[in-house]
Amino acid sequence: MAKKQKQFRPKARLPKGLRDLRADDVAARRAMLATIMQVYESYGFDPLETSAFEYADALGKFLPDADRPNEGVFSFQDDDDQWLSLRYDLTAPLARMVAENYETVPKPFRRYQTGQVWRNEKPGPGRFREFTQCDADSVGAPEMAADAELCAMVSDALEAVGIPRGDYVVRVNNRKILDGVLETIGVPAGEEGALQRMTVLRAIDKLDRLGADGVKLLLGDGRKDDSGDFTKGAGLNSDQADTVLAFVGAGDEDRSKVLDTLRGLVGTSETGLAGVAELEEIATLLDATGYGPDRILFDPAVVRGLGYYTGPVFEAELTFDVKDEKGNPIRFGSIGGGGRYDDLVSRFKGTPIPATGVSIGVDRLLAALEALGRNKTKSLTPPVVVLPLDKDRMADYQRMVFDLRNAGIRAEMYLGGAGMRAQLKYADKRGAPVAVIQGSDEFEKGEITLKDLVLGAELSKEIEDNTTWREDQPAQVSVSADGLIQAVKDMLARPHMQA
Amino acid sequence: MAKKQKQFRPKARLPKGLRDLRADDVAARRAMLATIMQVYESYGFDPLETSAFEYADALGKFLPDADRPNEGVFSFQDDDDQWLSLRYDLTAPLARMVAENYETVPKPFRRYQTGQVWRNEKPGPGRFREFTQCDADSVGAPEMAADAELCAMVSDALEAVGIPRGDYVVRVNNRKILDGVLETIGVPAGEEGALQRMTVLRAIDKLDRLGADGVKLLLGDGRKDDSGDFTKGAGLNSDQADTVLAFVGAGDEDRSKVLDTLRGLVGTSETGLAGVAELEEIATLLDATGYGPDRILFDPAVVRGLGYYTGPVFEAELTFDVKDEKGNPIRFGSIGGGGRYDDLVSRFKGTPIPATGVSIGVDRLLAALEALGRNKTKSLTPPVVVLPLDKDRMADYQRMVFDLRNAGIRAEMYLGGAGMRAQLKYADKRGAPVAVIQGSDEFEKGEITLKDLVLGAELSKEIEDNTTWREDQPAQVSVSADGLIQAVKDMLARPHMQA
Numbered sequence: 001m002a003k004k005q006k007q008f009r010p011k012a013r014l015p016k017g018l019r020d021l022r023a024d025d026v027a028a029r030r031a032m033l034a035t036i037m038q039v040y041e042s043y044g045f046d047p048l049e050t051s052a053f054e055y056a057d058a059l060g061k062f063l064p065d066a067d068r069p070n071e072g073v074f075s076f077q078d079d080d081d082q083w084l085s086l087r088y089d090l091t092a093p094l095a096r097m098v099a100e101n102y103e104t105v106p107k108p109f110r111r112y113q114t115g116q117v118w119r120n121e122k123p124g125p126g127r128f129r130e131f132t133q134c135d136a137d138s139v140g141a142p143e144m145a146a147d148a149e150l151c152a153m154v155s156d157a158l159e160a161v162g163i164p165r166g167d168y169v170v171r172v173n174n175r176k177i178l179d180g181v182l183e184t185i186g187v188p189a190g191e192e193g194a195l196q197r198m199t200v201l202r203a204i205d206k207l208d209r210l211g212a213d214g215v216k217l218l219l220g221d222g223r224k225d226d227s228g229d230f231t232k233g234a235g236l237n238s239d240q241a242d243t244v245l246a247f248v249g250a251g252d253e254d255r256s257k258v259l260d261t262l263r264g265l266v267g268t269s270e271t272g273l274a275g276v277a278e279l280e281e282i283a284t285l286l287d288a289t290g291y292g293p294d295r296i297l298f299d300p301a302v303v304r305g306l307g308y309y310t311g312p313v314f315e316a317e318l319t320f321d322v323k324d325e326k327g328n329p330i331r332f333g334s335i336g337g338g339g340r341y342d343d344l345v346s347r348f349k350g351t352p353i354p355a356t357g358v359s360i361g362v363d364r365l366l367a368a369l370e371a372l373g374r375n376k377t378k379s380l381t382p383p384v385v386v387l388p389l390d391k392d393r394m395a396d397y398q399r400m401v402f403d404l405r406n407a408g409i410r411a412e413m414y415l416g417g418a419g420m421r422a423q424l425k426y427a428d429k430r431g432a433p434v435a436v437i438q439g440s441d442e443f444e445k446g447e448i449t450l451k452d453l454v455l456g457a458e459l460s461k462e463i464e465d466n467t468t469w470r471e472d473q474p475a476q477v478s479v480s481a482d483g484l485i486q487a488v489k490d491m492l493a494r495p496h497m498q499a
Numbered sequence: 500m501a502k503k504q505k506q507f508r509p510k511a512r513l514p515k516g517l518r519d520l521r522a523d524d525v526a527a528r529r530a531m532l533a534t535i536m537q538v539y540e541s542y543g544f545d546p547l548e549t550s551a552f553e554y555a556d557a558l559g560k561f562l563p564d565a566d567r568p569n570e571g572v573f574s575f576q577d578d579d580d581q582w583l584s585l586r587y588d589l590t591a592p593l594a595r596m597v598a599e600n601y602e603t604v605p606k607p608f609r610r611y612q613t614g615q616v617w618r619n620e621k622p623g624p625g626r627f628r629e630f631t632q633c634d635a636d637s638v639g640a641p642e643m644a645a646d647a648e649l650c651a652m653v654s655d656a657l658e659a660v661g662i663p664r665g666d667y668v669v670r671v672n673n674r675k676i677l678d679g680v681l682e683t684i685g686v687p688a689g690e691e692g693a694l695q696r697m698t699v700l701r702a703i704d705k706l707d708r709l710g711a712d713g714v715k716l717l718l719g720d721g722r723k724d725d726s727g728d729f730t731k732g733a734g735l736n737s738d739q740a741d742t743v744l745a746f747v748g749a750g751d752e753d754r755s756k757v758l759d760t761l762r763g764l765v766g767t768s769e770t771g772l773a774g775v776a777e778l779e780e781i782a783t784l785l786d787a788t789g790y791g792p793d794r795i796l797f798d799p800a801v802v803r804g805l806g807y808y809t810g811p812v813f814e815a816e817l818t819f820d821v822k823d824e825k826g827n828p829i830r831f832g833s834i835g836g837g838g839r840y841d842d843l844v845s846r847f848k849g850t851p852i853p854a855t856g857v858s859i860g861v862d863r864l865l866a867a868l869e870a871l872g873r874n875k876t877k878s879l880t881p882p883v884v885v886l887p888l889d890k891d892r893m894a895d896y897q898r899m900v901f902d903l904r905n906a907g908i909r910a911e912m913y914l915g916g917a918g919m920r921a922q923l924k925y926a927d928k929r930g931a932p933v934a935v936i937q938g939s940d941e942f943e944k945g946e947i948t949l950k951d952l953v954l955g956a957e958l959s960k961e962i963e964d965n966t967t968w969r970e971d972q973p974a975q976v977s978v979s980a981d982g983l984i985q986a987v988k989d990m991l992a993r994p995h996m997q998a
Contacts (some may be wrong), residue, residue, distance in 0.1 A: 004950070008556075009846065009847065009849060010554070010556040010557050010559070010846070010847060011556075011557070012557060012595045012596075012598035012599040012847040012848075013557065013599060014550065014553070014595075014599065015550075015552070015553065015581070017552055017581060018552075020548070020549050020550070020596050020600075021547065021548040021549075022545075022547060023545035023546050023547065023610075025548075026546040026547065026548050027546065030546075041879065041909065042904050042909050042910075043904065043911060044882035044884075044909060044910060044911025046521075046522035046879060047522050047525040047526065047529075048519065048520065048521060048522065048525065049519070049520040049524075049525050050519050050520075051513065051514075051517035051518065051519070051629050052515065052551060052585075052615060052617070052629060052969075053514070053517075053573075054517075055509070055512065057509040057510075058509050058510070058511060058512065060509070067943055074552075074575055074583075075575065076573055076574065076575035078514060082514070084514060084573075086551075086686045095511075096511045096512075096513075097511075097519050098512040099511035100512060100513065101519075106925055106928040106929050107915055107925070108913075108914045108915045108925075110911065110914075111522075112812055112957065116551060119552070120578070130550050130551060138914050140915055141914035141915060142914075142915070142916045143887075143893065143896050143914045143915075143916070144893075144895050145887070145896075145912055145914055146914040148897065149897070149900075149912075152901070193705070233916070236626075255916035281893070284894050285892075285893060285894050285897050287894070288894035288895070288898045289894075289897055289898055289901040290901075336904075347508065347509070348508065348509060348510070348511040349511075350508060380545060380546070382539065383543035385543075388642075388644070393812050394642065394643075394644050394780070394783075395783050395784050395786070395787035395788075396782060396787070397644075397647070398644050398647065398784050398787055398788055399787045399788055401648075402651070402788040403790075405541050405542070410540065410543060411541075411543060412542060412543025412609065413644055413648075414607075415607045415609075415637050415641075415642045415644055415645040416639055416640060416641070416642075417607055417641045417642070426605055426606070426607075429605040429806065430543075430605050444632060454797065472854070499584035
């Protein structure tokens with residue numbers, strides 16, 4: 001507070017790719033998250049909350065885009081010069097937490113976590129740099145039952161929040177099967193073929209966007225896109241590429257048929273056969289619990305971009321279209337997924353620790369529900385607003401508000417400095433159902449006026465329509481001051497208030 | 500995925516001053532927050548969620564420690580080189596949000612927000628670099644009723660989460676009164692005396708720690724602490740300092756008496772008299788709504804460190820002691836507070852916008868409730884655990900789990916790779932009430948064994964105590980496989996399970 005400086009006036013603006021969530025958004029998101037968390041908890045997952053940032057080396061570099069391993073993360077230095085990064089997902093902090101507390105946590109360690117993650121990427125429409133995930137993982141769980149239950153759980157969660165069966169599908173695949181197919185067509189196993197396998201994975205991942213022909217180019221020598229940019233391919237010959245495409249196209253509602261096709265494609269590859277056996281075990285577990293192909297589909301086209309998956313992978317996809325304002329169809333597509341990542345915790349410990357997990361993209365799912373008009377959430381009930389018309393009697397108005405609130409009615413007093421017109425406008429803007437009014441005339445008569453703002457809005461429309469007024473439920477009533485609470489309750493109980 | 504490099508093994512560790520919240524912590528915090536938010540909502544505050552970071556210039560520098568204005572914040576550069584900072588409180592983002600959306604938000608804008616904030620400060624016991632606040636603010640609200648209701652609301656929130664009346668107090672003061680007192684004793688008004696006023700504020704803020712004598716030194720020439728470090732004082736003479744100390748000591752349960760004392764101390768200072776009038780209005784509003792001095796106390800010793808307060812300030816304090824493990828008393832002290840900050844939004848807009856708000860420190864309040872044993876939260880019900888003893892029959896076990904879950908019972912299957920001993924140990928570690936066991940013998944007989952793990956634990960203790968076994972409720976029962984659900988329900992309904 002030294003001597004006065006020229007006033008610096010900052011611009012009030014959010015950085016790109018960030019946003020504010022207003023009341024209705026917050027309420028909708030909270031309700032949806034509560035439902036998902038309830039499903040996760042019913043499966044025996046316990047909540048965990050880790051911090052927003054971690055040591056950069058502990059988070060590792062497991063972002064989807066392996067081409068830019070150093071980008072995508074917000075990082076800063078601690079006062080001891082060590083690098084910290086905002087978490088970019090909830091899996092890396094879990095791996096750190098389990099490794100750090102390995103001796104004391106129950107094994108398997110089953111936790112769910114919901115929270116924000118941050119990615120330093122180019123924002124776009126519906127693409128933010130801060131978003132919310134809701135993850136569940138079992139660490140130290142080699143059993144395929146761990147993967148099968150995650151597929152079932154995502155299916156349960158989607159239905160619980162309001163996506164009807166038939167409007168979503170959980171697609172399941174196994175990384176080992178692709179490895180087996182590649183081994184069979186001559187791509188070297190182990191580290192030697194790692195880069196080629198990753199290029200194949202990335203090519204398959206583009207099936208939706210490029211179609212089979214485009215993918216075949218990327219499996220072969222490479223592909224030039226419309227802008228003239230060339231992407232180098234995986235270097236497979238045409239026969240090899242066709243085998244990969246046969247694998248990719250093997251998805252079917254008949255799980256046995258998928259397993260037969262895959263068994264044919266992996267030949268004698270041990271890795272491939274192990275993958276098929278795992279998928280077969282998942283089929284048995286899903287059949288036993290009644291999760292049919294209408295909910296969970298075996299589809300080898302699902303590879304998931306992340307390098308760290310080692311076995312089963314799954315992706316939850318919304319299959320319906322909605323129309324945007326211009327009538328164009330929007331498909332929401334993937335709203336979550338996951339898989340087995342047996343190496344993520346072990347990179348701290350040095351010994352392999354089998355783990356599997358799933359993540360739901362909360363923002364996308366919420367957007368989809370809202371586009372569908374299927375968001376079951378009621379928004380927050382707006383408050384009854386008391387208008388303080390007489391500044392000398394603030395205490396009286398305050399008492400009314402407290403009396404209403406003590407009677408269980410959400411209520412507030414207008415606290416700005418303006419007159420009646422502005423006060424009523426405020427009540428409208430707040431969506432208030434009822435305004436409580438007592439000017440000096442009414443005060444002298446011991447009366448209070450209640451305005452039914454919902455009916456008032458309807459009536460203004462009806463007047464425009466030249467229809468008649470309703471006599472039985474006047475938009476404005478005068479009540480005795482000591483009957484305030486009951487009168488407000490009566491007004492809130494009017495049928496049109498429940499809409 | 501280039502060629503193999505020497506394996507880098509990072510250390511699994513949290514950065515200092517951060518922590519993981521385990522299941523019970525998360526559940527307790529969530530329940531407490533839900534209660535506070537319900538109280539805030541009943542007062543008409545709507546939820547808002549802003550992003551974790553903002554432009555550094557938009558957040559400004561309003562940290563408590565004005566001595567280090569550039570420190571205390573985690574900052575990093577965006578890809579366009581602009582500086583971003585993690586939010587250090589929830590007020591600065593609110594000011595940015597309101598300024599950015601001033602034309603469209605209802606005015607007054609009444610929002611609450613709960614979320615993490617981050618401070619780059621030295622961590623210590625119970626002092627973290629990431630913590631949670633729960634704030635409510637009215638922006639564009641010049642009325643004292645806005646301040647009075649916040650004091651009442653904090654009081655309601657504390658009682659709602661389980662702090663009994665008498666174990667907390669909300670202390671209220673007004674910055675203008677101190678300014679008036681200082682004016683009366685000759686400290687220049689306006690910018691000229693700003694530094695001296697701030698030094699006085701900081702001295703008063705140390706009353707708890709240093710006592711009146713220590714504060715008097717800091718009001719005068721300065722004070723040397725035990726380590727020999729000298730803190731320069733505010734430069735008041737002894738008479739001036741005594742007047743300030745008289746002001747600081749004017750707190751009393753009789754609000755009129757406090758107002759009389761303060762009126763005497765501010766003399767003819769317009770600022771001071773305005774402050775007393777504001778405090779008097781708050782007294783009227785609190786009296787009208789029945790919030791007596793047992794809940795809300797007028798206490799001029801409350802100044803709150805932050806430079807930005809401009810009128811009423813309040814601080815919620817827990818007044819009980821608890822004993823630590825060594826029997827030493829711990830006082831939790833302040834768990835929240837706030838006040839009027841008429842300049843925070845206006846620094847964006849250029850025109851003054853009156854605002855007032857309150858913040859509850861969620862972590863401290865939760866710690867206090869736990870120390871008191873008064874946390875009303877039930878922790879998450881642990882799951883029933885099904886033990887898969889026969890690896891060939893995983894699908895059968897999985898079906899049992901799904902059947903239990905569909906019957907509304909939280910349930911999971913042990914998913915690790917180990918045998919019966921480890922499986923039972925896992926169930927114990929999870930706090931499971933019941934273990935469901937079906938080995939091959941039982942399977943052949945069409946039976947399932949249920950183990951009452953709660954009773955089992957009690958019985959092991961009783962055996963050690965040489966007391967008798969209970970016959971009516973055996974710790975282990977054999978039931979027919981098709982009666983599983985009902986048998987588990989019966990076991991969960993045993994009286995000792997409800998404890």
